[in-house]
Amino acid sequence: GAVVSQHPSWVICKSGTSVKIECRSLDFQATTMFWYRQFPKQSLMLMATSNEGSKATYEQGVEKDKFLINHASLTLSTLTVTSAHPEDSSFYICSAREGGTTAEQYFGPGTRLTVT
Amino acid sequence: GQSLEQPSEVTAVEGAIVQINCTYQTSGFYGLSWYQQHDGGAPTFLSYNALDGLEETGRFSSFLSRSDSYGYLLLQELQMKDSASYFCAVSRSDSWGKLQFGAGTQVVVTP
Numbered sequence: 001g002a003v004v005s006q007h008p009s010w011v012i013c014k015s016g017t018s019v020k021i022e023c024r025s026l027d028f029q030a031t032t033m034f035w036y037r038q039f040p041k042q043s044l045m046l047m048a049t050s051n052e053g054s055k056a057t058y059e060q061g062v063e064k065d066k067f068l069i070n071h072a073s074l075t076l077s078t079l080t081v082t083s084a085h086p087e088d089s090s091f092y093i094c095s096a097r098e099g100g101t102t103a104e105q106y107f108g109p110g111t112r113l114t115v116t
Numbered sequence: 117g118q119s120l121e122q123p124s125e126v127t128a129v130e131g132a133i134v135q136i137n138c139t140y141q142t143s144g145f146y147g148l149s150w151y152q153q154h155d156g157g158a159p160t161f162l163s164y165n166a167l168d169g170l171e172e173t174g175r176f177s178s179f180l181s182r183s184d185s186y187g188y189l190l191l192q193e194l195q196m197k198d199s200a201s202y203f204c205a206v207s208r209s210d211s212w213g214k215l216q217f218g219a220g221t222q223v224v225v226t227p
Contacts, residue, residue: 004158032213043203044159044217093158097213103147103166105215107158 002028004096006108013084014116021079021111023094029074030096034105035067038091050077084115118142120218122204127224134191136221138204141185146209148180148187153220154200162189162202191223199225 003026013019023033032051036044048069050056056069066088068080077096081088091112095105122138138148147166151159163171165180165187177190191198201222205215 034214041222043219046214046216049211049214095159103149103164103207103213104161105213107151107160109158110156 002096002098002106004030004094004106004108006094006111008111009109010112010114012114012116015085016083018080018082019084019113021081021092021094021113023077023079023096023108025075025096025106028096028098028106030077031074031099032097033071033077034095034097035069035077035079036093036095038093038110040091044093047079081113084113086115089113089115118206118216120204120206120216122202122218122221124219125222125224127226128194129226130194130196132194134194134223136189136191136202136204136223138187138189138218139185140187140204140206140218142206142208142216144208144210145182145185146207148178149205149207149215150176150178150189151203151205151217152200153203159203194225196225196227199223 005024007022035047038044047062048056048058050069050071058064071077093110095107119141128134149164150162153159163178170179175192180187201220203217203220205217
C-alpha cells in the first residue's frame with residue numbers, strides 16, 4: 001500500500017526557534033498533501049492544503065506566516081513552525097492523496113512537537 | 117454551518133458487533149469516510165461512501181443515507197486489536213479532496 005513518512009517523529013525545541021517537519025510519499029506521487037494538528041484525545045484539525053508547485057491554502061484561523069508550508073515536489077511537503085511557542089506543542093500529521101477519483105488519504109505517522 | 121456528530125465512546129466484548137453512528141450537517145456534501153487511529157499512531161483509511169448503501173470490507177462495513185445525512189461504521193467479530201479511535205470524515209463537492217473530521221469514537225474492546 002501507499003506509504004507516507006514524516007521526519008522527525010518527535011522534536012523538542014525552545015521557544016522562539018523554528019522547526020521543520022518533512023512529509024514524504026514514498027511509493028506514489030502525491031498531487032495534494034494536507035497538514036493536520038491533533039491535540040491529545042481530540043480530532044484532527046486541518047491546517048492547510050498544499051498542491052505541488054503552488055501556494056498552500058490555509059484554513060481559517062491558521063496563521064500562514066507562522067506555519068510555512070512548501071510543496072516542492074510530488075513526493076515532498078514541509079511544514080515549518082516559525083518562532084515556536086509552548087502553545088504550538090501538538091501532534092502534527094500530514095496526509096497525501098494520489099489524485100484522481102479516490103477519496104483515500106494516506107497519513108504519515110505524525111510528529112510530536114514539544115516547545116519548552 | 118458544518119457539523120459532525122459521533123458518540124464519544126463505545127465499549128463491547130470480544131466477538132461482539134459495534135455500530136458507530138455519524139450524523140452530519142454539511143453543505144455541498146460529497147462523501148463520508150471512516151478512519152481508524154490507534155493511540156499515538158497514524159489514522160488509517162477504512163472505507164468510503166459517496167452513494168447510499170452499504171460497503172463491506174471484511175469485518176468492517178460502512179453505510180450511508182444521504183437523505184438522512186447519516187452514516188455508520190459496523191465492526192463485526194470484535195477483536196482486542198480493534199480498540200482504537202474511529203473517525204468519520206466528510207468531503208465536500210467544492211473542496212473534494214479535503215476532509216472534515218468528527219470528534220472521534222473511542223472503541224474499547226474487553227475480553
